[in-house]
Amino acid sequence: MxxxxxxxxxxxxxxxxxxxxxxxxxxxxxxxxxxxxxxxxxxxxxxxxxxxxxxxxxxxxxxxxxxxxxxxxxxxxxxxxxxxxxxxxxxxxxxxxxxxxxxxxxxxxxxxxxxxxxxxxxxxxxxxxxxxxxxxxxxxxxxxxxxxxxxxxxxxxxxxxxxxxxxxxxxxxxxxxxxxxxxxxxxxxxxxxxxxxxxxxxxxxxxxxxxxxxxxxxxxxxxxxxxxxxxxxxxxxxxxxxxxxGDLDRHLRRLRSTYRTRARTFANLLEDAVEGGRLDVPACGFHLVMGLPPGAADESSVVAAAAAAGHRVRLVGLAGHVLHGPPLPPALVLGYGALPEAAMARAVQALTGAMAARGRRPDDEPAGSAATPPRG
CATH class of the missing domain: 3.40.640.10 (Type I PLP-dependent aspartate aminotransferase-like (Major domain))
Incomplete structure (x- = not known):
């Protein structure tokens, strides 16, 4: 959004x-x-x-x-x-x-x-x-x-x-x-x-x-x-x-500056908080893709854990965007368009909490493919 x-x-x-x-x-x-x-x-x-x-x-x-x-x-x-x-x-x-x-x-x-x-x-x-x-x-x-x-x-x-x-x-x-x-x-x-x-x-x-x-x-x-x-x-x-x-031109200049700053801040917070997660930050728009780190559970478990915790953070798995063909390595699509910088630390805390709650496989064995870039 x-x-x-x-x-x-x-x-x-x-x-x-x-x-x-x-x-x-x-x-x-x-x-x-x-x-x-x-x-x-x-x-x-x-x-x-x-x-x-x-x-x-x-x-x-x-x-x-x-x-x-x-x-x-x-x-x-x-x-x-x-x-x-x-x-x-x-x-x-x-x-x-x-x-x-x-x-x-x-x-x-x-x-x-x-x-x-x-x-x-x-x-x-x-x-x-x-x-x-x-x-x-x-x-x-x-x-x-x-x-x-x-x-x-x-x-x-x-x-x-x-x-x-x-x-x-x-x-x-x-x-x-x-x-x-x-x-x-x-x-x-x-x-x-x-x-x-x-x-x-x-x-x-x-x-x-x-x-x-x-x-x-x-x-x-x-x-x-x-x-x-x-x-x-x-x-x-x-x-x-x-x-x-010329109001659209002026609005877009402000919005680009805002999203550029938010992308950098959000990515830095995620890199510090999620060890082994792979981040892809597109050069346009207002979202990034975070590959789940080795040993993480499937993305649906992390999404469900966040929903069950009652946080005002809604996670979306990359699998929902795979419309055809084989699945991709587990990853999350994280939007920052409607996420003020002041709320980013709390959002990252909610994310890491969801990963800790349901983010490990039962046998705790690494899932090696999770660290690969999420490309399809």
Whole structure:
């Protein structure tokens, strides 16, 4: 969870008030098929400046966030003849249902992830394929797509006439503010970019966007009508004013600085308290992955022990993000977005208490694989 306490209430109130004051009566009727044009125009300017995206307002479809956007894209891909959407087998668990046939779309192909990002060498040489990729950092393992893999992926897409579906989940939250530009900027004719305000501002806003090649916009619009009839107009106009005033840029600068400091502090506390635990700290976002030390019990036991202790610390095991294929070495996904620095020591104490309560195997024999980096 992002830091909800950091939500820029005053700036948003100004933008929302201006939206209510200036909104023409006709805009309170049924929404435009692609979403409010003023927001789409402002997104073109912002995404070009901040992410290197190349598009015009007619290529943007407003949606309810990342999950809603991906559901719309999956349906549109199926409607245009795409047979398989390949994606990382270790990914955000909330996206799992979108890969299990509960949402209309193409079949799912599974790819591994390692220290250089999505493993794309195994992509099939067949037509009517698509790939879901997170170049800025594959969640939760955090690896950026290497330059060599990016080249391989774009060459494959051109050769196979394939579609690349780019998730911009954490790209704006690069701790140094110099993250990779969007893949869409280098291959706009074959890339569908999905973005959202959920991590930069708050998931409760329910505003996201899809940037697509012109040839896919019609299918996306039809899929949006079928799955998500529309988005609240006032929130769209408020976001447009928020962008135009530069308030998102200012908010993101503060947030990056906050997360950079919290990541360093949290990692240092964990390294001091958990002997033998392996830490992976992604360069963007607001979480880290801690491999359980040798001799630790399986991660589900540690998660259960923390829940049973009644602490206000909710642990999430890495296994919940393994959507397909063999398990990974036991590890925990630890978020610090909503964790103030003053509370970090107590959180680490609760974690080590849970590990002490249920964190040893009955025979106390080391589990050698637990110390290996949690890559999938």
């Amino acid at each position: 992002t830091d909800l306490a950091a939500f820029p209430r005053r700036a948003w109130l100004r933008a929302y008030g201006a939206a209510v004051h200036d909104l023409p009566d006709r805009a309170l009727g049924y929404e435009e098929p692609l979403g409010l044009r003023e927001l789409r125009e402002e997104l073109c300017v912002y995404l070009a400046r901040a992410r290197g995206v190349r598009c015009d307002p007619e290529q943007i479809v407003i949606c309810g966030g990342l999950l809603a956007g991906l559901a719309i894209v999956r349906r549109a891909l199926a409607d245009t003849g795409v047979r398989c959407l390949h994606r990382a087998r270790v990914s955000h668990r909330a996206l799992g249902e979108l890969s299990r046939g509960t949402v209309s779309g193409p079949a799912t192909g599974w790819l591994d992830v390692d220290g250089a990002g999505l493993v794309v060498d195994a992509l099939p040489r067949r037509s009517r394929q698509a790939v879901l990729v997170e170049p800025a950092g594959s969640y939760p393992l955090g690896a950026r797509l290497s330059a060599a893999r990016l080249t391989t992926l774009t060459e494959w897409a051109r050769r196979q006439d394939a579609v690349l579906v780019e998730s911009d989940l954490n790209a704006e939250l690069d701790h140094d503010g110099v993250g990779l530009p969007a893949l869409q900027g280098s291959l706009p004719e074959r890339t569908v970019l999905i973005g959202s305000t959920s991590r930069a501002l708050a998931p409760g806003l329910r505003v996201g966007w899809i940037v697509a090649p012109p040839g896919l916009v019609g299918a996306l619009t039809a899929a949006r009508r079928a799955t998500e009839p529309g988005q609240p107009v006032l929130e769209q106009l408020a976001l447009a004013r928020f962008l135009a005033a």
